[in-house]
Amino acid sequence: MAFIVNRKKLTLAEKLYLPAIFSGLAITWKHMKRALFGKGIITMQYPEEKWDKHLPEWYRGAPTLVKDETGRERCVACQLCEFICPPRAITIEPMEIPDGSHWRKVEKKPRAFDIDMARCIYCGLCEEVCPEQAIFLRKDYSITGLSRDQMVNHKDKLYEMGGVMNGLVIKWNEKK
Amino acid sequence: MQLTLFWFFSLLMIGFGAGVVVLRNPVACALSLVASFLALAALFVTLDAYFIAIIQVLVTAGAVMVLFLFIIMLLNLKAEERRRVKLSAMLGGGLIVGCFLELLSSTLSTSPLFSQPLPPLTEPVHSDVAMIGLTLFHSFNLPFQVIGVLLLVATIGVVLLSRQTLK
Amino acid sequence: MDDFSNFISHFFSPAAWTFLKTLGERLMSPIGFLIWTTFLKSTILLGIILGLVSYTVYAERRVSALIQDRLGPNRVGWQGLLQPIADAAKLLLKENFTPKNANYFYFRLAPKLVMIPPILVLGVLPFGSSLFGVQMTIASINVGAIYVLAISSISVYGIVLAGWASNSKYPFLGGIRSTSQMISYELSLALSIVPIFMVVGSLNLNTIVQYQVEQGWMIAPFWPQGMNWHALLHPAAAWQAIAAGMSLRHLLLWIPLIISFFIFFVSMFAETNRLPFDLPEAEQELIGGYHTEYSSMGFALFFLGEYTAMISGAGVITTLFLGGWSLPFIPDGSHGWVWGLINIGAFFAKIIALLFVFIWVRWTLPRFRYDQLMKLGWYFFFELAIVNIFLTALILTYVK
Numbered sequence: 001m002a003f004i005v006n007r008k009k010l011t012l013a014e015k016l017y018l019p020a021i022f023s024g025l026a027i028t029w030k031h032m033k034r035a036l037f038g039k040g041i042i043t044m045q046y047p048e049e050k051w052d053k054h055l056p057e058w059y060r061g062a063p064t065l066v067k068d069e070t071g072r073e074r075c076v077a078c079q080l081c082e083f084i085c086p087p088r089a090i091t092i093e094p095m096e097i098p099d100g101s102h103w104r105k106v107e108k109k110p111r112a113f114d115i116d117m118a119r120c121i122y123c124g125l126c127e128e129v130c131p132e133q134a135i136f137l138r139k140d141y142s143i144t145g146l147s148r149d150q151m152v153n154h155k156d157k158l159y160e161m162g163g164v165m166n167g168l169v170i171k172w173n174e175k176k
Numbered sequence: 177m178q179l180t181l182f183w184f185f186s187l188l189m190i191g192f193g194a195g196v197v198v199l200r201n202p203v204a205c206a207l208s209l210v211a212s213f214l215a216l217a218a219l220f221v222t223l224d225a226y227f228i229a230i231i232q233v234l235v236t237a238g239a240v241m242v243l244f245l246f247i248i249m250l251l252n253l254k255a256e257e258r259r260r261v262k263l264s265a266m267l268g269g270g271l272i273v274g275c276f277l278e279l280l281s282s283t284l285s286t287s288p289l290f291s292q293p294l295p296p297l298t299e300p301v302h303s304d305v306a307m308i309g310l311t312l313f314h315s316f317n318l319p320f321q322v323i324g325v326l327l328l329v330a331t332i333g334v335v336l337l338s339r340q341t342l343k
Numbered sequence: 344m345d346d347f348s349n350f351i352s353h354f355f356s357p358a359a360w361t362f363l364k365t366l367g368e369r370l371m372s373p374i375g376f377l378i379w380t381t382f383l384k385s386t387i388l389l390g391i392i393l394g395l396v397s398y399t400v401y402a403e404r405r406v407s408a409l410i411q412d413r414l415g416p417n418r419v420g421w422q423g424l425l426q427p428i429a430d431a432a433k434l435l436l437k438e439n440f441t442p443k444n445a446n447y448f449y450f451r452l453a454p455k456l457v458m459i460p461p462i463l464v465l466g467v468l469p470f471g472s473s474l475f476g477v478q479m480t481i482a483s484i485n486v487g488a489i490y491v492l493a494i495s496s497i498s499v500y501g502i503v504l505a506g507w508a509s510n511s512k513y514p515f516l517g518g519i520r521s522t523s524q525m526i527s528y529e530l531s532l533a534l535s536i537v538p539i540f541m542v543v544g545s546l547n548l549n550t551i552v553q554y555q556v557e558q559g560w561m562i563a564p565f566w567p568q569g570m571n572w573h574a575l576l577h578p579a580a581a582w583q584a585i586a587a588g589m590s591l592r593h594l595l596l597w598i599p600l601i602i603s604f605f606i607f608f609v610s611m612f613a614e615t616n617r618l619p620f621d622l623p624e625a626e627q628e629l630i631g632g633y634h635t636e637y638s639s640m641g642f643a644l645f646f647l648g649e650y651t652a653m654i655s656g657a658g659v660i661t662t663l664f665l666g667g668w669s670l671p672f673i674p675d676g677s678h679g680w681v682w683g684l685i686n687i688g689a690f691f692a693k694i695i696a697l698l699f700v701f702i703w704v705r706w707t708l709p710r711f712r713y714d715q716l717m718k719l720g721w722y723f724f725f726e727l728a729i730v731n732i733f734l735t736a737l738i739l740t741y742v743k
Contacts, residue, residue: 021708028410028707035409043414203449203507210500226486230493238496239526242503246522249507249515303485305546 055139060124062140063090063115064162065155066133072103074134074165077110081126081135089119090126113158117143118151136162181222189215200259202248206241213237227304380477388465388481391691396650397427403702410706437639442509445636449508454637454644456501460494461651467491468658469549471668471687472675479668479676479687480549487548488540491659492533495614498652499525502616502623502633505645509636517632520713521616521623527720528613528620534728535606538599538735539663552667556675560666561600592742599735604664606724606731611660613720615652618705622713657697658690665693 013019034040044051055061068074077094095111097104126135140161145151153161192215195208213236220229284290300307312320352360369375401416401423408415416423441450467487471479484490499522506518539561540546543554555561613620624632634645661667668686669675676683711719 024707025703028703031412032406032409032703035412040412041414042412043408045414203504207449207500207504210497214497226484227489230486230489234489234493234496238493238499239529242496242499242522242526245500245503246519246526249503249518303545303547305486 051141052139059139059141060122060137062117062122062138062143062153062161063120063124063126063135063158064138064140064153065113065158066136066162066165067159069164069166071164072106073109073159074132075110075113076106076132076134077108077113078131080129080131084125084129086123086125087119087121089116089121090114091116110155113155115153115158116148116151117145117153118148133165136165138162178222182219185215185218185222188212189219203245206245206248209244210237210241213241225304227308381481384477384479384481385466388470389462392462392465392651392654393647395654395691395694396647397431399650399654399698399702400430400646401426402698403705406699406702407706410703431643434639434643439639439641442511442636444510446508446510449504450636451641453501453505453508454641454648456504457498457648458501458644458651460498460501461648461655463494464491464655465658467548468655468662469552469667470658470690472677472683474676474680474683474687476677478549479683483547483549486546488536488546488551488663489533491548492529495532495652495656496525496529501648505637506633509633511636513629513631513635514633517623517629517635520629521633524613524616524620524622524716524720527717528610528724531606531720531724531728532610532614534725534732535603535610536663537728537732538603541732541735541739542596542600548662548667552662552669555666556669560669561664562604592738595738595742596735599731599738600664602727602731602734604660606728607663608660610720610724611656612701612704613716615656615701616649617653617701619708619711620716621710622716653698653701654694657694657701660697661690661693665697 031040065073065075077092079092079094082088082090082092091112091114092110093112094108097106097109103109122137124137127137138161143151189212192208192212196205196212199205199208213232217229217232217237220226220232302310355363370379404426405415405423416426419425419429441447466481467484467490469478469480469483473479502521502525503518506514506516506521509515539551542561543551545551545554612618616623622632623629624634626632629635634642637645668690670685670689673685673689674682676686
């Protein structure tokens with residue numbers, strides 16, 4: 001159905017444009033005056049000033065591996081993350097936990113755990129799929145390197161970035 | 177100095193004038209014409225006729241030729257570039273130009289008016305703009321007004337003709 | 344003086360000394376003096392203007408940033424003051440690319456044609472009163488004001504040619520728009536300043552400035568008896584002079600002059616392709632318009648040409664309406680070289696203030712639609728300018 005929009009009849013002041021132009025100029029002037037004294041500027045001076053404090057709780061940064069409170073590697077090298085990773089950024093080489101170790105019953109741990117950050121798309125599927133809650137996306141961003149090799153995070157680096165995560169998984173504890 | 181400048185700008189003007197005829201690309205022709213007009217303006221400047229020179233640039237180079245160029249660009253004439261030069265046409269054209277030059281030179285050399293140098297111009301009382309204004313509005317006031325009316329009529333005619341709903 | 348020259352002459356061989364002496368005499372002869380002072384004036388003015396151009400680009404970026412609550416370029420040098428140099432280095436080192444189907448000769452010619460006219464305009468602007476007795480105008484010609492209009496009317500060629508020679512649709516559209524826009528606004532530009540010629544009675548820009556020194560600026564003609572140093576020392580006399588100058592004629596003439604300032608100012612925006620009239624290079628619709636296909640120095644020349652046009656446009660507005668180099672209470676350069684320098688400073692300060700307004704308006708107003716632009720030019724400014732001329736003529740004839 002055709003519907004005719006009734007245009008508002010403009011007053012003379014509105015037809016002349018001029019009042020609107022001057023009020024616009026007044027607004028920009030106000031902003032400029034405020035910004036000139038450093039107030040209201042929303043620019044972040046990036047390399048000196050980082051996002052860190054402003055990142056939300058749920059931010060998905062670089063994936064990392066974590067240890068539990070006793071210092072045990074949580075990863076059991078089940079390789080689920082390697083399978084689910086859409087860009088195939090994760091490569092895991094499992095090894096058996098040797099006899100006599102305190103955590104022998106866990107049976108497996110990764111010998112090597114590489115995440116190629118040049119391929120990672122920060123989707124967080126690895127974190128979602130991990131049955132041991134061993135891999136987490138932390139808040140690290142702006143990951144750079146001068147070569148492809150430098151872009152690969154090895155196991156040591158991943159643990160260093162991940163740190164310790166308390167609680168959550170208690171199935172390997174003594175009491176159970 | 178003035179003679180050197182005269183020859184320089186005359187040659188420039190004739191060279192670009194020839195370019196208008198010789199060049200195949202219509203835009204290049206139009207631009208040659210503009211350059212020719214600019215050289216003509218420079219010739220006026222060497223004669224101390226600043227006002228005429230500036231009006232030459234303002235009206236012909238700045239307004240008329242811009243419109244020409246506008247139309248040429250919009251039409252995008254490609255046919256002109258493809259057209260081949262005919263020898264007979266060139267010879268005919270050359271003949272006419274030669275005849276005209278011969279006529280001109282013979283008239284100039286035989287006319288008694290140009291055999292002795294002209295008397296020097298009287299010192300102007302006002303600047304050239306004021307002189308032109310005085311001449312236009314004192315000596316030629318009626319023709320000037322008539323031309324004004326003529327232009328107005330022409331303008332109204334164009335506006336009428338270019339309206340779509342002409343009944 | 345003779346002792347001094349005798350002393351100096353010992354350091355040269357006789358032949359060299361004769362040569363130097365004749366050179367000196369040649370340089371101080373009227374024509375020699377004219378040549379070298381003109382050369383010096385042009386060089387210095389060009390240097391100042393080109394420096395001003397690069398820093399206008401910088402100012403544009405900083406001011407736009409401040410208006411939008413940002414910071415703008417502040418990394419290269421203190422507060423980013425060396426940014427223009429970095430930009431220039433970047434542009435010079437880029438590849439100067441010519442598209443395959445472009446018309447090479449005209450494609451390369453166009454940027455130069457954009458850069459030349461605004462620099463030519465500077466030739467007639469009185470950028471100062473006088474310094475050591477030398478008039479601070481490169482060429483004081485009798486038709487200075489129409490010269491400015493003529494030169495600005497041929498500045499469209501570079502843009503049109505760039506649009507055509509690129510052989511690409513967006514530049515072509517930009518070129519077409521630019522042609523029609525410039526033709527439309529040239530009319531109101533030229534007609535709007537006719538009242539000034541009628542009031543002053545001359546087309547010489549120096550005379551127009553001198554008139555404003557004596558009678559008050561065109562947009563504020565309030566000190567008809569001359570506002571000089573003397574007036575500041577004797578305020579009572581100055582007030583009397585102002586009161587005497589507040590005649591009906593002066594106040595009535597103020598109306599058409601303000602109207603003509605308004606038309607000229609707005610038309611200058613259109614003529615220099617600045618927002619809100621930047622249709623030829625509308626980034627959002629034409630990807631930059633006529634200079635889409637240019638890179639490196641070709642692009643830089645377009646960019647600098649636009650800003651030079653802005654500066655010379657501001658210079659013309661200053662000369663015609665804002666009293667040129669004059670400031671109230673400041674004498675001209677014939678009273679001492681310090682005053683001469685202050686006059687030059689005043690001229691450039693006014694230009695910089697106007698440039699700020701240009702930038703300020705650009706970052707406030709949205710772009711006009713094409714038909715609105717044409718309507719404004721042909722239906723409003725053109726008629727207003729003509730009526731304004733008649734109004735001025737009436738006032739000049741009937742109000743004494």
